[in-house]
Amino acid sequence: MTSKRAQTVTASAPGKIIVSGEHFVVQGAFAVVAAICNRARVTVKKYDGRSTVIASEGQESSVNSNDRSFRGVKSVTKKIFEKCGRPQQNLRIEIESEIPSGSGLGSSAAVCVAASGALCRLLNFKTDTATIFDFAMEGEKTLHGNPSGVDVQASLCGGVSLFNRKSGAKSIPLSRAIQFIVANSGHERNTNDLIERVERRRRRFPATFDHLVQTASFLSLQAAEAISEGDLPYLGALMNAAQTSLNWLGVSTSGLNMLLEQSLIRDVFGAKITGAGGGGSIIILPKPEKYESVLTRISKDWTKSFATAIPQKGLQWEN
Ligand code: PMV
Numbered sequence: 001m002t003s004k005r006a007q008t009v010t011a012s013a014p015g016k017i018i019v020s021g022e023h024f025v026v027q028g029a030f031a032v033v034a035a036i037c038n039r040a041r042v043t044v045k046k047y048d049g050r051s052t053v054i055a056s057e058g059q060e061s062s063v064n065s066n067d068r069s070f071r072g073v074k075s076v077t078k079k080i081f082e083k084c085g086r087p088q089q090n091l092r093i094e095i096e097s098e099i100p101s102g103s104g105l106g107s108s109a110a111v112c113v114a115a116s117g118a119l120c121r122l123l124n125f126k127t128d129t130a131t132i133f134d135f136a137m138e139g140e141k142t143l144h145g146n147p148s149g150v151d152v153q154a155s156l157c158g159g160v161s162l163f164n165r166k167s168g169a170k171s172i173p174l175s176r177a178i179q180f181i182v183a184n185s186g187h188e189r190n191t192n193d194l195i196e197r198v199e200r201r202r203r204r205f206p207a208t209f210d211h212l213v214q215t216a217s218f219l220s221l222q223a224a225e226a227i228s229e230g231d232l233p234y235l236g237a238l239m240n241a242a243q244t245s246l247n248w249l250g251v252s253t254s255g256l257n258m259l260l261e262q263s264l265i266r267d268v269f270g271a272k273i274t275g276a277g278g279g280g281s282i283i284i285l286p287k288p289e290k291y292e293s294v295l296t297r298i299s300k301d302w303t304k305s306f307a308t309a310i311p312q313k314g315l316q317w318e319n
Contacts, residue, residue, distance in 0.1 A: 008043060009317065009319060011114045011317050012040065012042070013040055013314060014036055014154070015039070015098075016036060016106035017036055017105065018150065020219050021217070023194075023249055024213045026165075026198070027209075029217040032162055032172070032224050034180075036105065040096070040099055040155075041318070042094070042114035042115045042118045044115075047090055049092065050090070052081075052092075054069075054077070054093045056097075063077050073111060075139045076116050076139040083125065091122070093118075101188065102190070103280045106155060108151075109155045110155045112135075116136045133149070133156055143192070144191045157169065157315075179307050179309055180283045181285075181286055182284075184280070185255055185256060185279050185282070189276065189280060191276040197250060216245060235270065237269070251273065256277065262301065263282065265297075267287050268294060284298065
């Protein structure tokens with residue numbers, strides 16, 4: 001519980017997987033995004049230092065420093081201070097994360113959402129969903145230039161959402177539990193570089209691209225329905241179809257294609273890259289009764305693989 005005199009606030013938020021529509025969502029398509037069990041946790045404390053400091057895993061940086069560390073959280077923090085009308089604060093912001101960074105699993109968005117939640121609560125500022133969304137987006141814009149907001153949506157609200165830049169998010173109820181396997185290629189990459197690669201593709205093939213934006217929306221609307229009806233074979237087929245468009249965009253690498261090939265050998269309904277691609281992770285939808293054997297098989301070569309359910313909890317305050 002917090003009160004007006006709270007000296008420390010901790011907030012946490014989940015990472016995400018994109019089930020359908022990444023990249024095309026930046027251009028206005030619908031996407032389907034789901035929260036994962038791994039979370040980022042941010043603790044904000046009042047302290048006696050000379051400025052606000054951000055710290056994680058032995059690294060520290062002042063919020064006013066121009067070094068490239070913690071750029072997202074620095075933007076979030078400065079924006080919140082500005083909106084609160086209190087530009088000078090002496091706080092210590094500590095970040096811990098179970099979400100691998102640069103892996104398409106929404107680690108930066110989860111940190112920005114948790115930081116926004118913790119800061120707003122400590123400073124007795126508004127903590128409604130729209131306010132936290134906008135603050136977290138400040139961080140994402142600093143990091144990714146033109147983010148769609150799909151990652152922030154999943155971190156903030158948890159569960160599964162059908163998301164579109166114009167119409168916002170609609171929560172999709174689950175009629176049965178769904179387990180995905182996340183196989184991390186271990187190859188970190190920069191989302192911004194991939195978004196720029198896609199933009200070059202769009203300029204070169206505008207008509208094909210426009211059609212694929214519509215196709216992505218169609219696949220996402222169908223995927224949302226398949227999830228709400230618990231139709232996993234259909235959901236897997238839609239994921240496979242989404243992957244062919246991502247391949248055309250040039251964001252699937254030969255390493256990822258090999259990982260997909262090995263995943264699809266048996267006992268799965270579908271698999272695709274998740275997030276920006278160019279490395280990062282793939283998601284696999286196993287047959288429910290086979291998920292443990294599929295995870296064991298995939299983990300032999302890709303040791304950073306794990307299974308995740310879809311947690312319903314998004315941003316949460318922990319004290
Ligand atoms: O940063 P990633 O890998 O989680 O990807 C984000 C999803 C994109 O569609 C590529 C970008 C966006 O903002 O929607």
